[in-house]
Amino acid sequence: MPDHITLRVTRYRPEEDTEPGIQEYEVPLREEWAVLDGLNHVKDHLDATLSYRWSCRMGICGSCGMTVNGEPKLSCAAFLADYAPGPVRVEPLANFPVIRDLVVEIGDFMSKLAKVKPWIIEEPQAGRGDEAGGDREVGRGGLVGGDTDEHLQTPAEMDEYHQFSMCINCMLCYAACPVYGLDPQFIGPAAIALAQRYNLDSRDHGAAERLDVLSQHDGIWGCTFVGECTRACPKDVDPAGAIQRYKLTAATESLKAFLLPRGAK
Amino acid sequence: MARRRSPEPYLWLLFSAGGVLSALLMPILVLLFGVVIPLGWISPPGHEDLLGLLRNPITRIVLFALCALSLCHWAHRFRYTLYDGLRIKHLNELIIVACYGVAIIGSIMAGYLLFVSL
Amino acid sequence: MTDRPEYTEFHPRWYRPRMSTYWWLRRRSYLAFILRELSSVFVAWFVLYLLLLVSAVGQGATAYRRFLDWSATPWLLAVNLMAFVFIAFHAVTWFNLAPQAIVVRLRGRRVQRRRIVASIHLGWIVLSVLVIWLVMGR
Amino acid sequence: MDHSHDVVIVGGGGAGLRAAIAVAETDPRLSVGVISKVYPMRSHTVSAEGGAAAVIRPDDSLDDHAYDTVSGGDWLCDQDAVEAFVAEAPQELFRLEHWGCPWSREPDGRIAVRPFGGMKKMRTWFAADKTGFHLLHTLFQTTLKYEQVVRYDEWFVTRLIVGDGRVHGVVAIELRSGRIAAIGAKAVILCAGGCGRVYPFTTNANIKTGDAMALALRAGAPLKDMEFVQYHPTGLPFTGILITEAARAEGGRLINKDGYRYLQDYDLGVPEPWPVLRSMELGPRDRLSQAFVHEVEKGRTTDTPYGPVVHLDLRHLGRTTINARLPFVRELCREYERIDPVEDLIPVRPVVHYMMGGVHTDIDGATSLEGLYAAGEVACVSINGANRLGSNSLPELLVFGRRAGQAAAAYASGAGGPGPAVRAQADDERHRLEHDLLFKTDGHEHVSALRQEMQDLMEDSAGIYRTGDSLAKAAGTLRELRERFRDTALGDHSRTFNTQLTAALELSFMLDVAEAIVACALLREESRGAHQRTDFPARDDQRFLAHSLIYRDPGGSYRVEYLPVTITRWPPGERVYGR
C-alpha cells in the first residue's frame, strides 16, 4: 500500500467563483482512515478553508454525505484504502444546490420530510388526556407495570415498519435518484419511506391523511422505480420498495373509493 | 376531506397489469412467431389450427387483455421515458394525449380484430 | 432552476448543477434503467405484430401464408430478435423487482424474496410451456 | 432585535426537542425558537446506543432505581432530584412510545428491558442498539407537528444577551450566509450537550464542544461538578467509536492479553458464565475504566498503534443474539474495525464519554440567572453525581427537558420584553466576531494546533487518574493557551459556511470549559467516582460531600464554591459491586 493518496476535491467559493473547480491534496493513506479522516487532515494541516459537514463519524448522524468517485457515500464510512492508489474524487452530493465546497443546501429536503406528516396520528376521537405533560402519580416504590396505557406491539408488528424507521436522513438516495435530479418537485425516496414507516406502524391512524399528500403527481407517481435510491442507501432502508408498495396501496385505495364511493374507509 | 381525483393511480394499475401480462406471455410469443418460426426452425402451425385456437373465446379474451394492457404499459412507461430521458416535460399535454391516445386506439382495433372480424 | 442571484453579502450564490440530457450515459445502472424503460417500445411493437398476425389469420390461408413470408424477411427478423431481447429483459427485471413492491405473507410470515422470485420464474416457465403446447402441440 | 420568540432553546438534541414540545404543550400561544448548529436529527443524541432506564417490571421499584443511581454516583447526587427523576422516567418513556418510538418488545408486545451496568434490576428500555437514534428521530418528527416551533437549523449561538440580571436572548450566526443576528427571548433554555471534544480520544461527536457551558459561565451562571468526566471502558481504538454497555449486558466479557477476565482482580465480583447484575462486566463505568489503567501498569494489555487495548469477547453469544440485540455493534465493528464480533475479539480501551458536570440548575432546570434554564448533558441537576450510570442520561434528557420547558413557559408567560441594552450587546458581539476573528489577518496561531495541544494536555493531566501537581501545571498551560488563542488568525475570511470560524469559536468555548474542569479537579482533594486523585486516594465525606460550583469573573479568573449535597433517604455508604 502506498503511504499517500491524492484527494481531488471540488471547491466552490460563492464569493469568487461562478462554477466549482478542483483542488488536489495529498493525504496520508492509512488502513483505518475514511475519506472524512482525509478531509480532516486537509482541514487541520493543509488548507483550513475547506468546508464540509460532519459530526458523529460513526455513520449515524447522516451529515457527511458526499460523492466519492462518482458514488453517493457517507464519507465517514468510505475508506481511503478501498480507493487506493487513487486519486479519489470528492464532490458535493449530486442533485442539490451547492452552498460552498462540499456543503449542499438541504432546506428542500427538510420541508419535504415535514410534508408527509411523520408523526403518530391517533384515532380521531380517542384523544388521551395526559398529553399536556401532566405528572401521573407514581407512588414511591410503587410499580408502574400494570396500569400504564402503553400500546402493545408485537415484534412481528414492529417488523412491518422497522426497516423504514432506520433512515438517517443522509440524502444519499436523493443524490442517486435521477428523477429527483430532473425534477426537484419530486418528493423523493426518504420522505416517502418515512411516510410508509408511519403508515405501517400499528399505532398509527394517519394513512388516509398522508395519502392525500403522496398521491399527488409529485408524490409517489413521479418515481419510475429506477431503484438507485435503494442501492445507495447505507442503512438498508429500501426506499424504492417503500415507494412501490405505497403505489400499490394508493392505487387499491383509489380503486376502492371509485368502486364504493361511499362506504370506503 | 376532499379527495383529489387523479388519474395516476388508475394509469399505474393498468401499467402494472400490462407489465405483468406482457412479461409472462410475450417472451415466448415473440420467440415463437417472431424468431423461431420465421427462421424455419420449426414448421408454422396450420391455418385451420391457428384459426381454431384464435376463435376460442378464452384465447380471444386473453389476447385482447394482453394487447390492451400492454399498450397501456407502453403508454405509461414511454411517457415517463420521454420525461426523464429527453427532458421534454414541457410538452406534457401533448405527450399524454399521444401516448394514451395511441393505447386507446390500439385497444379498440384489437377488440375489433379479435371479436368482430375474426 | 434558471435564476442565479448574484452573491450579496448575506446571500451566498448557490451553484445549481444541471443534469445533462445524457445523464443516463453517466452510469451503467442508469443505462440499464433506460434500456429497461425502452423495452416498452418493443412491447408495443409486438402488439402491433400480433394484431397483424391475427388479422392475417382472420383473412384466410393465403393472407396467413403471406404474413409468414413477410415475417421471414431479414429486416423483420432483426427487429423481432431485438424485440425478443428487450422483452425478455423486461420480463426478467419485472420479475426480479416484483417482490420489492409487494409483500407476500404465508401463514402470517413474510415470504423471503428469493422464494418469491423463484416461484414467479417457475410460473413463467409453466405458462410458456403451455403456450408452446397450445400453438404447436395439437 | 432581528428575530424574537417567547422561549428560545439552544440545541436540537433530545433535551432541546423535548423542551420544545413541553413549551408548546404547556402554553400553545408561546412561540418557540429552536436554534441548533447542526440539523436537529444530527445532534449527538443520535449516537446513543444502549438504552434508557425506567422502572416498569413488577420485581423492580423506584427506590431500587434511585439507590442504584445514588450509589453509582458515589453519593454526590442530589437525592430529591434523583427521586423526581426515577418517578417521572417511566411516564416519559411511555410518552415516547406514544409518539412512535420503536422500543424493542417482548413476544407478547410489551416493552422489553435489558440489564445495564451498575443497575441491580433489568430496567433499561432499548430500541435494539440504536436507542438514541430512534429517540431523537421520534422526537424530531413529533416536533414537526407543532407550528409554533420555529427552527433555526445550522445557526451557531455565540453569546447570551444579559441585562438587568436576566437573560434576553442570544446572538447567533446563520452559517449558510454568515449573517449575525440577535434572537430575543423572554426565557432561554440551554440544551447544547456535553464537551467530550475537550479530550483527544472521545466517543463524542465533533459538535460536542461545551459551547453552552461556556456561554453560561461567561454570562455569570456557575458550572457544577466539572471535575467529573466519565470514561467509558469500551471504545474502539483510533476512532473512539463506542461499543455500548449493552454488549456486556448481553453477556460480553472483558479479557486481557492472557484471555483472563481481569475485572475479578478489582473487587468487582467473581466471573460467572452469564452476566450478573452489578458485578464484573456490569460494574459501573468509573471502576471498569480504572481497572484498565491498572492492567496497563501490570503489562497485561495488548499494544496497538493507537495505544494499549484489552478485548471484548462476544463470540459465545452467537450470531443470532448478536444480530437481534446488537446489530449496530456488529455493523460498527465490521465497518470501522474490519472485524466481525461473531468470530473475532473486539479491541477496546477507555474513552472519554460523558460530562457529569454542567450548568448548575435546580430541579426545574432553572439556573442562577433569571430566565435562563438548562437541561440535558449541558446541565447538572445532580442526578449523576460523581459517575453516571449507563442509560440514565436519555431519560434525564426527557424528564428534565420537559421540566425545564414547562418552567420556562411559565416564566415567559409572565415576563416582559427585552430592554434597550440588548441592541448594544448584539452590536458589540457582531463587532467582536467580525473584527477579532473573521476579518482579522495578523495572527500566528492555528486553531487546529491549539486544539490538539489542549486535548493532549487534558488527557495527560485530567484523565482517569489525576494528581495535584499535574493539574496545577495544566491550569498554567491552559492560561497560556488562552493567551495564545488571542493571537490566532483565520485563513478563511468568507462569510459563507465558514467552518474555521466555528472551529475557532468552539475552541474558545472548550478552553473555558477545560479551565473549569482543571480548576475544580485541583481543588477536590479526594477520590470519588470518576474523579480519582492519586495523591488523595480516599473519599472524603468530611470535606467533599459537596458540589463544586465554579464562577468566572468578567476578567477571566475563576472562583470555586461548595454547595452541600441534598440527602433525603440514602446516607453515604460504601459502593459495593459484585458481592
Ligand SMILES: Cc1cc2nc3c(=O)[nH]c(=O)nc-3n(C[C@H](O)[C@H](O)[C@H](O)COP(=O)(O)OP(=O)(O)OC[C@H]3O[C@@H](n4cnc5c(N)ncnc54)[C@H](O)[C@@H]3O)c2cc1C
Ligand atoms: C456514543 C454515545 C452513546 C451513548 N449511549 C447512551 C445510552 O445508551 N444511554 C444513555 O442514557 N445515554 C447515552 N449516551 C449519553 C447521551 O446520549 C447524551 O448525554 C445525550 O444524548 C445528550 O443529549 P443533549 O440533548 O443534551 O445534547 P445533544 O444531543 O448533544 O445535542 C446538543 C445540541 O446542541 C446544539 N448546539 C451545541 N452547541 C451549539 C451552539 N453553539 N449553537 C447552537 N446550537 C448548539 C447542537 O447542534 C445539538 O443540537 C451516549 C453518549 C454517547 C456519546
Ligand code: SF4
Ligand atoms: S433512505 Fe437511506 S439513503 Fe435515503 S436518506 Fe434514508 S438512510 Fe439515507
Ligand code: F3S
Ligand atoms: S431512485 Fe428514484 S425513481 Fe424511484 S425507485 Fe428510487 S426514487
Ligand code: FES
Ligand atoms: S459523520 Fe455522521 S454519518 Fe458520517
